[in-house]
Amino acid sequence: MVVLYSRLTSLCTVFTFQTSTSPPGLPLSISDPFILPLSHELSAASTLIQSSHISAQMPSILNLQLKVVEYDIQDGSMTPGLGNQYNEGGVKFYQLLTLLNDLSLHECLYVGQPIGDSTQIQPPEVQKRRKFHDSPARVREDDFIVPNRVSIQSLEGSSLQPTRPNWNEDKSQNKLASKEDPWTLDFEWLEREIGEHSPRFSRNQGAIGAPLDECLHSIRSAIINKLSYGPPGIESL
Amino acid sequence: MVPPSFQESFSTKPQSALERNRQIKALAQLLPEIVPGISLLPELAQTSELVDRITSIHDPAKSTLLSFGKAEVLTGKRSQEKSVPIVAFASGSAGEKVRLIRLRKDQLGWDGDGEVFLRYLTPDDEEQGWWCGNASPIHQLCFAESERGSSSWLAVRYHGVISILNPRLLLRPLPKSPSYSSHLTATQNRQSILDANHTVTLSAEQTGGFPYADLSFNIWNNRQFAVVDQQGGWSIWELENHRLHGGSCTTKAGPSGHITEDLEENPDSTAYKDGWGIILWAGDENTIVVANRRKFSVFHILSNNTKRLFTPDLALSESTDRILDLKRNPSDDTHIFLTTSTRIFWLQIIPGNGDHSEADTDSGAKILLSWWHFRDHDDNSLQMNVLIEGNSMYFVQIPEQGSN
Numbered sequence: 001m002v003v004l005y006s007r008l009t010s011l012c013t014v015f016t017f018q019t020s021t022s023p024p025g026l027p028l029s030i031s032d033p034f035i036l037p038l039s040h041e042l043s044a045a046s047t048l049i050q051s052s053h054i055s056a057q058m059p060s061i062l063n064l065q066l067k068v069v070e071y072d073i074q075d076g077s078m079t080p081g082l083g084n085q086y087n088e089g090g091v092k093f094y095q096l097l098t099l100l101n102d103l104s105l106h107e108c109l110y111v112g113q114p115i116g117d118s119t120q121i122q123p124p125e126v127q128k129r130r131k132f133h134d135s136p137a138r139v140r141e142d143d144f145i146v147p148n149r150v151s152i153q154s155l156e157g158s159s160l161q162p163t164r165p166n167w168n169e170d171k172s173q174n175k176l177a178s179k180e181d182p183w184t185l186d187f188e189w190l191e192r193e194i195g196e197h198s199p200r201f202s203r204n205q206g207a208i209g210a211p212l213d214e215c216l217h218s219i220r221s222a223i224i225n226k227l228s229y230g231p232p233g234i235e236s237l
Numbered sequence: 238m239v240p241p242s243f244q245e246s247f248s249t250k251p252q253s254a255l256e257r258n259r260q261i262k263a264l265a266q267l268l269p270e271i272v273p274g275i276s277l278l279p280e281l282a283q284t285s286e287l288v289d290r291i292t293s294i295h296d297p298a299k300s301t302l303l304s305f306g307k308a309e310v311l312t313g314k315r316s317q318e319k320s321v322p323i324v325a326f327a328s329g330s331a332g333e334k335v336r337l338i339r340l341r342k343d344q345l346g347w348d349g350d351g352e353v354f355l356r357y358l359t360p361d362d363e364e365q366g367w368w369c370g371n372a373s374p375i376h377q378l379c380f381a382e383s384e385r386g387s388s389s390w391l392a393v394r395y396h397g398v399i400s401i402l403n404p405r406l407l408l409r410p411l412p413k414s415p416s417y418s419s420h421l422t423a424t425q426n427r428q429s430i431l432d433a434n435h436t437v438t439l440s441a442e443q444t445g446g447f448p449y450a451d452l453s454f455n456i457w458n459n460r461q462f463a464v465v466d467q468q469g470g471w472s473i474w475e476l477e478n479h480r481l482h483g484g485s486c487t488t489k490a491g492p493s494g495h496i497t498e499d500l501e502e503n504p505d506s507t508a509y510k511d512g513w514g515i516i517l518w519a520g521d522e523n524t525i526v527v528a529n530r531r532k533f534s535v536f537h538i539l540s541n542n543t544k545r546l547f548t549p550d551l552a553l554s555e556s557t558d559r560i561l562d563l564k565r566n567p568s569d570d571t572h573i574f575l576t577t578s579t580r581i582f583w584l585q586i587i588p589g590n591g592d593h594s595e596a597d598t599d600s601g602a603k604i605l606l607s608w609w610h611f612r613d614h615d616d617n618s619l620q621m622n623v624l625i626e627g628n629s630m631y632f633v634q635i636p637e638q639g640s641n
Binding site: 001002003004005006007008009011013015017028029030033062063064065066067068069070071072073074081082083084086087093094095097099101102103104105106107109122124125126127 | 293295324350353574611613621622
């Protein structure tokens, strides 16, 4: 099937060439051309182009691609339905992609029926739309990218294990970090230490009562004491 | 629908002398360094307007600006590499950018029928990549084809340069270089995992010095491509990977020739020479078909030896007909369709035998059928799109479905 189109006009004519193998014994032949009607959107685009400052007077098709849309039959099904009926009736669907002279890409769906078949074709609808949420990245055992919802225990024994910090001897303090997010550092103990060991620095008074250097010294001392008891330093991956 | 990537385009409406002078004055204020040569601008601007107006209607140097192919998916393991379908088309205010959009696989169906669907590929601009190249208008985009379908090699033809891209889908987006990013808008500069992956460039100086007219990949060896320039000179090139040098790619020159080679008389007249030319592979991996507006030639290539094969008379010399387009039959690589100003020809290409020294009268092109197409004789922009279809049908239009 040969589609003839032009930049100077919106007329698209289609010729069908028959080879001798279909049906057998038939000589080479060509059909009379028929006109391929363009979609309303392309007609609307032509109106838009005419009203713009571009001087082209017509839809101005730069390039056109007509493709056959294949049927996808699940498990060789023969159950009755519109899809099966159309497939067995020789109804074919085509996708027309058109690049206009404003470099916009338009697509529309066409249906072709055998000559003499006047069955009303119901337009198909989108049943399943595959999104690009799957990254092509593949997670392997030696990859430091950890997929979601993988427990820490499953990584034991691998060549590169992330180190889970044990910030606090009090396990109750670890509950929040361990259950919801093992990698978030809990600084509640620091805030508590500042409040307990630096009475001059309180939430109510802010830093007004204590000089800055004393506050800094208190914070530093609290951190050193804490480190001496338990929490290791942060280890980079 | 994928809207254009730019809001405004250059106007091709004729301007008055007053308007032109006003623009030149504004330009001189913006760029004071051009003031010494400002007197040259009015005449040049007038010529430029005329050229823009004509080429906006039809530019014979431009062919296909829309092509379908694949992008390789890099997973790190060769055994697991696969590809995804993409579409490439020209974009930008001057058509200078290559826009790559991944095709989304939709399933169209009917309510109540959960067994039979339609496999529908539609452009999804959620995942798209851009490539600026040398920022000059693109004249052709062409994906290589193989016997199994399209390939990931994409050729971008400009006026005097051909760039070969090998689009790929990365694990994570690459940071754009500042010089590259300056040609893109903020939306276009959004990082994407779809990378154009420019591999090699072929300049006109390497192929004879004349601007390019057409390019075509060998469907039997999609690392090999043929180019023809606006004077009728053609050449074959091969892509070579150099894994030892960081995986860089170079081009290796092959046989070359001219469309009028081995002809006793020169049938080309100076009329109808608008620089249009076309080249494609047909018959087998060693046979090419080259044509300009008035001449149609078939060559058989063997190592560095080429032989002109027989071509029938298309009655071009006795008429004002011109060759407008040439396409290969996707269902039979030995059949091509040729369109002139008045007719469509269905031709069979019979490849030559391996020995060029023997008389070979059976090989070459043979007319299977020709038909009048009843289109405008003066329309030089007529093009063809060929698809495989078995039955005669008529079309009933369905409103756009499956769009974004």
